[in-house]
Amino acid sequence: MTDSDDPFAGIPDDLTADLDRAQQVLSIRVERRTYNKPVTVIEGFDPEAVDMKALGTEIKRAMGAGGTVDGGTIEVQGDHEERVRDLLVERGFEIA
Numbered sequence: 001m002t003d004s005d006d007p008f009a010g011i012p013d014d015l016t017a018d019l020d021r022a023q024q025v026l027s028i029r030v031e032r033r034t035y036n037k038p039v040t041v042i043e044g045f046d047p048e049a050v051d052m053k054a055l056g057t058e059i060k061r062a063m064g065a066g067g068t069v070d071g072g073t074i075e076v077q078g079d080h081e082e083r084v085r086d087l088l089v090e091r092g093f094e095i096a
Helices: 012-021 054-061 081-090
Strands: 025-032 037-041 069-070 073-078
Touching: 037 081, 054 069, 054 073, 054 081, 073 081
Parallel strands: none
Antiparallel strands: 025 037, 037 073, 069 073
């Protein structure tokens, strides 16, 4: 890709990261797993545009819960749909 093909050419990196986040539309849902325990699942990330491991750690710490990051999905133990939604919107992500 040349600079003329890059829609973000000439834009500072910190603003480009914000644009990358804003272009992603995430979905959040709560699933019931083993023993009917809830798990909050966040999908729709572009793993190349977001540091998934760091974001997963930040979300888990904010929720005070465990979880995992796998590919383009973050899973957090417990039903944290509203709190996760608020945190991600605050970080500049769009939620479907």
